[in-house]
Amino acid sequence: MKWYQKEIRLPAVKRGFHLITDLLVSQLPELEEINVGIAHIFMKHTSASLAINEDADPTVRQDFESHFNKMVPENQPYYRHTLEGSDDMPAHLKAAILGSSVTIPITNGSFNLGTWQGVYLCEHRNHASKRTVVITLQGQ
Template identity: 35%
Template sequence: MLHQSSRMIAVPTRGTGFVEITGAVLNFVADSGVQEGLLTLLLRHTSAGLTITENADPDVLADLTDRLAVLAPRDPSLYRHGTEGPDDMPAHIRTLLTNVQLSIPVLEGRPVLGTWQGIYVVEHRARGSRREVAAHVIGS
């Protein structure tokens, strides 16, 4: 018999950078009781991202932040859209690069992540915000 569970995970951010949510996701899956199934995560925003990347060396996150800044610089002269400030359109571009949805298999009651993998919300705006991740797991 299939079982499913859903939860909103609130993620406060402090401005541009990565916020690891692996622990909150692991707790959600454990609380659901699902042992084998599929976990889906959706970040409900257009100026932040959701990704899986290395969680062992903080230099990885710093390098990724730096490269995203190069790929989508905060230069208002480059964009038409700037309704919410000079970091608005670059944040939307960075969201396309980091995505907003993840699907992760669940085995033995845990998301199947690699040894060095963590789940992150990536804040692309200069100021902090309260972000929400919709989590859903289905399985047996």
């Protein structure tokens, strides 16, 4: 059984849902050494999240952003955590809803995703910095 773990610094992106599958794969030459295994990807931040969803049509990502902005609006009078801006508490809520990690099967040295699936960096802040993910690969 092989284990690999590394941190990958993602580029700063604007608020929204961004495909990062190819970026992750390009930083993981170790994937090729695993025939059967698991990749666990963990976001080290509380105002961004990870998800797996449609990777072909960019309107899906736009619709995600629109929906989450309606579902978790800014400037609500009941928010107490507001010192870092009107987008901060909604960003934490969106990250809690979507989650901080994804797990992907590895088959024959590649992520075994569905035909239309990709990994999203879900950036919930208006002016975010670079984000860091920890990727743990396990397999043989």
